[in-house]
Amino acid sequence: MILLAKTMQTESISCKKFSVTLLCFISQGWQDASMRAMVLKKLRTLLEMEEVAVPEPGEGQVRIKVSVCGICRTDLHVVDGELKGPKLPLIPGHQIIGTVDKLGKGVSKLKVGNRVGVPWLGKSCGTCKFCKEGRENLCDQALYTGYQINGGFAEYCVAYEDFSFPVSEEYSDLQAAPLMCAGLIGFRSYCMTGNAKKLGFYGFGASAHILIQVAKHEKKEVYAFTRPGDEKGQAFAKKLGADWIGDSNTLPPEKLDAAIIFAPAGHLVPAALKAVDKGGIVVCAGIYMTDIPSFPYQDLWEERVIRSVANLTRNDGETFLKLAPKIPVKTEVTRYPLEKANEALNDLREGRFEGAAVIEI
Ligand SMILES: [Zn+2]
Ligand SMILES: [Zn+2]
Numbered sequence: 176m177i178l179l180a181k182t183m184q185t186e187s188i189s190c191k192k193f194s195v196t197l198l199c200f201i202s203q204g205w206q207d208a209s210m211r212a213m214v215l216k217k218l219r220t221l222l223e224m225e226e227v228a229v230p231e232p233g234e235g236q237v238r239i240k241v242s243v244c245g246i247c248r249t250d251l252h253v254v255d256g257e258l259k260g261p262k263l264p265l266i267p268g269h270q271i272i273g274t275v276d277k278l279g280k281g282v283s284k285l286k287v288g289n290r291v292g293v294p295w296l297g298k299s300c301g302t303c304k305f306c307k308e309g310r311e312n313l314c315d316q317a318l319y320t321g322y323q324i325n326g327g328f329a330e331y332c333v334a335y336e337d338f339s340f341p342v343s344e345e346y347s348d349l350q351a352a353p354l355m356c357a358g359l360i361g362f363r364s365y366c367m368t369g370n371a372k373k374l375g376f377y378g379f380g381a382s383a384h385i386l387i388q389v390a391k392h393e394k395k396e397v398y399a400f401t402r403p404g405d406e407k408g409q410a411f412a413k414k415l416g417a418d419w420i421g422d423s424n425t426l427p428p429e430k431l432d433a434a435i436i437f438a439p440a441g442h443l444v445p446a447a448l449k450a451v452d453k454g455g456i457v458v459c460a461g462i463y464m465t466d467i468p469s470f471p472y473q474d475l476w477e478e479r480v481i482r483s484v485a486n487l488t489r490n491d492g493e494t495f496l497k498l499a500p501k502i503p504v505k506t507e508v509t510r511y512p513l514e515k516a517n518e519a520l521n522d523l524r525e526g527r528f529e530g531a532a533v534i535e536i
Contacts, residue, residue: 212329213516215265218256221517222267222328230325230333232279237336239291244327245270245352246511246519246532247381248439249295252463253322254520261322267516268534269295269320270355271327271334272348282336290348291339292496294355296487297324298335312363312486319486328516330536340492345500353506353531354499356487357381362495364435364460364484365389371432375400375450377423378438379412380523381531382460385504386435391416392502398427398450402438402526411507411529426450435460444481445470453477460484508533 210229213222232238250267252258271293275285285291297320299311306314320326320334342351361382368374374390375398376383383399390397396419399412403422412420419427423443430452436443436459444467447457457480475481498504507530511519519532 210330211513212266212325213513215254215261215267216263218254218261218263222254222520224514227266227329229331232277232282232333234280235282235335235337236279236333237275237282237285237291237339238277238279238331238333239271239273239293239339240276241271241273241327241330241332241536242348243272243352243536244268244534245355245357245381246516246523246534247295247356248523249356249462250321251520251524252439257463258322262325265321266325266327266329266332267321268326268328268332269293269297269322270352270357270533271320271332272342272351272355273327273332273536276331279333279336285336285339290342291334292342292351292355293320293327293332293334293339294359294487294492295319295321296489296492297338299338309488309490312488312491317486327536328513328534330513338489340489340496343496343500345503349508349510349533349535350506352533353381353385353508354496354504357531358385358499358504358506359492359495360484360487361386361435361437361460362389362498363487363491364437364458366491367458367482367484368433368435368456371456372396373398373427373429373431373433375427375431375434375447376412376417377434377436377443377447378402378440379405379408379417380437380526382437383435384411384415384507384530385499387412387415387417388502388504389498398431398434400425400443405526407529408526431455433458436464437461439464441465441467445474448474448479448481451479454479456480456482458482458484462486506531510535 299314300316399417401408509528
């Protein structure tokens with residue numbers, strides 16, 4: 176299409192007004208018809224920059240001109256083939272901030288020009304037993320953004336109106352993006368720790384850097400565990416107010432009331448169980464984790480609990496997105512242009528940045 180546009184441009188010089196008009200028409204049509212997107216065609220391969228059709232919003236959907244899209248460890252699990260059944264080819268990305276640019280049939284709340292955030296949960300059925308019980312995060316028919324629905328590593332995406340969140344004016348697009356998953360699924364995990372006063376975080380990435388701000392706001396003690404030798408990560412945790420910092424293979428000086436494991440490493444589960452007190456809760460926050468090694472029952476005894484957290488409900492999103500600007504939660508962001516999405520994913524894999532990574536479209 177670029178070639179065609181260039182050809183048309185050359186022709187327009189010789190054919191004067193008529194061709195210029197035609198060129199404008201064609202280039203306008205071209206802009207409407209195709210867009211740049213980073214596409215996963217095959218699992219365990221790099222995303223490829225492609226010109227693809229701009230999506231049209233279906234019933235109940237809006238089209239969004241994407242401004243930024245956060246990178247999440249779940250994107251890595253999708254690309255690496257660790258999650259079953261992504262649509263292929265797929266445009267990943269599920270921490271989308273953008274502006275509504277077209278309304279599908281039946282859209283009643285959103286308007287063209289509204290700024291919205293699109294999270295991981297793209298749709299739930301509303302009729303299964305989980306949906307009826309307010310646990311749509313476990314919906315049998317749920318569709319997830321950047322997994323079964325094309326996501327935000329593109330100039331445009333579509334999303335269901337009912338599963339898009341308004342974004343507080345206090346946040347720029349860049350600052351808001353990490354709230355959409357690292358923030359709100361992290362917040363769901365945080366809520367699972369109940370009234371824990373001494374709270375451990377295993378893995379100090381995008382989620383932990385947001386949740387420590389919530390925890391400190393609620394006067395909790397935060398114990399940050401990083402990969403052994405990760406001095407940069409430990410300094411980052413210290414800067415954000417961690418009360419104790421150490422390697423994930425060491426025990427904290429005091430027993431914890433709860434721990435959240437953000438890192439996808441199963442060996443951290445028995446490690447965290449050893450770190451929590453009687454009745455303590457170990458929350459596994461990620462969608463994927465390597466196998467958990469066996470451990471003595473003694474380590475679970477005395478009512479210690481291991482639990483996972485799956486996805487999010489819209490209620491989690493609404494609660495967290497109202498709370499975040501009041502604290503106020505600030506996000507630390509490393510920016511990448513769309514064409515460098517592979518580099519961003521790789522840097523996440525290697526732990527090369529602090530806080531969150533965001534793709535700018
Ligand atoms: Zn359902
Ligand atoms: Zn995510």
